[in-house]
Structures are given as C-alpha cells and as structure tokens.
Amino acid sequence: MDVNPECAPLNDCHVVCLSSLEYTRPPSSKHRGVSWDKAKSKWKARISRNGVPKILGRFAEEEEAAAAYRAAEAAIARGEEPVSAGPARRPPSSKHRGVSWDKATGKWMAQIKLNGVNNKNLGRFAEA
Numbered sequence: 001m002d003v004n005p006e007c008a009p010l011n012d013c014h015v016v017c018l019s020s021l022e023y024t025r026p027p028s029s030k031h032r033g034v035s036w037d038k039a040k041s042k043w044k045a046r047i048s049r050n051g052v053p054k055i056l057g058r059f060a061e062e063e064e065a066a067a068a069y070r071a072a073e074a075a076i077a078r079g080e081e082p083v084s085a086g087p088a089r090r091p092p093s094s095k096h097r098g099v100s101w102d103k104a105t106g107k108w109m110a111q112i113k114l115n116g117v118n119n120k121n122l123g124r125f126a127e128a
Helices: 062-077
Strands: 007-009 015-017 034-037 042-049 052-059 099-102 107-114 118-125
Touching (some): 034 062, 042 062
C-alpha cells in the first residue's frame, strides 16, 4: 500500500492524514507582556518584578492590555509598585460571619438569621 508522505499509519487498518487535521493556534500578541487567555477569552497583561509575576488584568482589546503593561513598566522604572489596571475586582470575602459583599451597591451587607428561618438585613456599610 502506498502512503502519502504527509499521512501516517494509525494501525494496520487505518491511515491518518495529518495535513487534513485542522489546528487553530491561539492568537499571539505583538506586544511584550501580553498573551491570550484561552479560558477567559481575553487578552492578559502580565509583568514580572524581581522574578515574581503579577497579572495586571484581562482585557477585551489587545491594545488595552499593552497599555496596562506599558504603565506597569513605567511604574517600575520610577521605583513604584505596578498596579493592576484591569477592571475593579470584588473585595475579598469577609472574615466576619453574616457579612458579605453586595455587588449591586458596592458595599458590605450584614444579615442575621432569626429563628433559623429568614435572613434579616441589618444594613449596608462601606467597611466590613
């Protein structure tokens, strides 16, 4: 049996032609510190300082990620700590029982359960 040089035998019965398989490469950036985050389908800006990587954010546009990298690079040159330039993230979860972050108002919300039935809202606060 003659086999096309681009094709490889899979087993005794089948031949797989590798040139017929499609492979789509993830987008690559032309900017330093910018890469495609396949899981989030966004551009990720990342910089390292003293060997410690820092994610600067994920962006819909490649140019936004490149701008975040350039800003962080400039901050490091001035001796400052680079800051994340991405969208604001949710504050960390509270250490206190019954306190959670209310994304709609951008404040901490305190609740208590009465008689094991319903949550009673105690209010929303700027600090936990």
